[in-house]
Amino acid sequence: xxxxxxxxxxxxxxxxxxxxxxxxxxxxxxxxxxxxxxxxxxxxxxxxxxxxxxxxxxxxxxxxxxxxxxxxxxxxxxxxxxxxxxxxxxxxxxxxxxxxxxxxxxxxxxxxxxxxxxxxxxxxxxxxxxxxxxxxxxxxxxxxxxxxxxxxxxxxxxxxxxxxxxxxxxxxxxxxxxxxxxxxxxxxxxxx
Amino acid sequence: xxxxxxxxxxxxxxxxxxxxxxxxxxxxxxxxxxxxxxxxxxxxxxxxxxxxxxxxxxxxxxxxxxxxxxxxxxxxxxxxxxxxxxxxxxxxxxxxxxxxxxxxxxxxxxxxxxxxxxxxxxxxxxxxxxxxxxxxxxxxxxxxxxxxxxxxxxxxxxxxxxxxxxxxxxxxxxxxxxxxxxxxxxxxxxxx
Numbered sequence: 001x002x003x004x005x006x007x008x009x010x011x012x013x014x015x016x017x018x019x020x021x022x023x024x025x026x027x028x029x030x031x032x033x034x035x036x037x038x039x040x041x042x043x044x045x046x047x048x049x050x051x052x053x054x055x056x057x058x059x060x061x062x063x064x065x066x067x068x069x070x071x072x073x074x075x076x077x078x079x080x081x082x083x084x085x086x087x088x089x090x091x092x093x094x095x096x097x098x099x100x101x102x103x104x105x106x107x108x109x110x111x112x113x114x115x116x117x118x119x120x121x122x123x124x125x126x127x128x129x130x131x132x133x134x135x136x137x138x139x140x141x142x143x144x145x146x147x148x149x150x151x152x153x154x155x156x157x158x159x160x161x162x163x164x165x166x167x168x169x170x171x172x173x174x175x176x177x178x179x180x181x182x183x184x185x186x187x188x189x190x191x192x
Numbered sequence: 193x194x195x196x197x198x199x200x201x202x203x204x205x206x207x208x209x210x211x212x213x214x215x216x217x218x219x220x221x222x223x224x225x226x227x228x229x230x231x232x233x234x235x236x237x238x239x240x241x242x243x244x245x246x247x248x249x250x251x252x253x254x255x256x257x258x259x260x261x262x263x264x265x266x267x268x269x270x271x272x273x274x275x276x277x278x279x280x281x282x283x284x285x286x287x288x289x290x291x292x293x294x295x296x297x298x299x300x301x302x303x304x305x306x307x308x309x310x311x312x313x314x315x316x317x318x319x320x321x322x323x324x325x326x327x328x329x330x331x332x333x334x335x336x337x338x339x340x341x342x343x344x345x346x347x348x349x350x351x352x353x354x355x356x357x358x359x360x361x362x363x364x365x366x367x368x369x370x371x372x373x374x375x376x377x378x379x380x381x382x383x384x
Binding site for chain 1: 219237238278374377
């Protein structure tokens with residue numbers, strides 16, 4: 001599988017037992033899905049790891065989103081973890097709907113990797129490919145979607161020995177949504 | 193209601209419609225609960241907002257935890273959002289079980305606010321008081337607990353006009369767990 005990281009350099013597979021660490025520190029993600037030849041991606045600050053092995057994740061996907069229909073129809077979705085270089089793109093992705101426009105054809109800088117059956121956003125720093133764990137009542141009542149992570153990758157410039165290390169790569173720091181298109185970047189690391 | 197923030201200064205109520213923003217950027221939290229005169233608190237990196245109004249949140253509470261029984265028995269729980277000054281305390285809280293020790297009697301620096309029917313940890317920078325939304329299958333199958341936020345507070349030194357502002361208060365920055373007791377602090381803010 002060959003897709004591009006932020007500067008189209010290499011990407012490495014993430015051991016599934018450590019895939020939870022991609023989301024552990026609370027980044028905003030892009031949720032992607034495809035069905036019947038149609039792809040879309042949306043922004044989601046509301047996501048979290050749910051289990052270690054097999055790795056599972058939870059993400060909130062509102063009823064108003066176009067992505068939701070693609071997830072429910074295909075039974076699969078992806079999480080791409082965007083970085084500082086993509087902050088404006090993430091906000092733009094979140095401000096329009098795939099019901100109205102083809103985001104990849106409209107938004108500068110949004111490119112999907114050329115991978116069958118997955119919708120991974122190029123230029124991100126990590127990606128999780130997920131199988132929907134169907135929970136219709138949960139989806140209907142809470143807009144809450146659960147997935148099992150079946151594969152995960154990260155940009156080796158910022159993912160070393162199974163954890164995030166952003167030193168020297170400010171443009172690749174993950175985005176943590178505050179409000180209104182403002183994001184904290186992960187800063188200093190402390191040990192407790 | 194009167195309880196102490198990091199240096200026992202004031203705390204302000206957070207408008208419920210903005211309570212989701214306390215967790216939006218992905219901090220590790222302390223989950224507290226009490227039942228029958230027994231209190232406990234545990235650390236949880238796996239949490240997220242679930243809805244705006246009324247505000248709801250989701251958090252993973254493992255079957256092995258003592259806190260889980262208190263939550264299920266009382267139908268209530270709290271999330272306290274700890275800060276840099278508490279990094280070592282958070283790691284210690286996560287490394288022992290209320291089944292074996294009374295954490296507040298054993299761990300230096302862990303104090304519960306003197307508030308009836310809630311277990312709020314003093315010295316944190318935000319607090320959410322929650323009513324459990326009982327979903328027994330979800331709890332059993334995924335260790336996933338949902339709550340409606342019925343009240344929320346924050347430390348006004350770092351919570352201004354409805355959002356986090358940590359400038360000038362490094363000791364009050366929230367903790368974002370990486371792995372093994374290492375935490376990112378929120379650093380620079382970028383607009384996208």
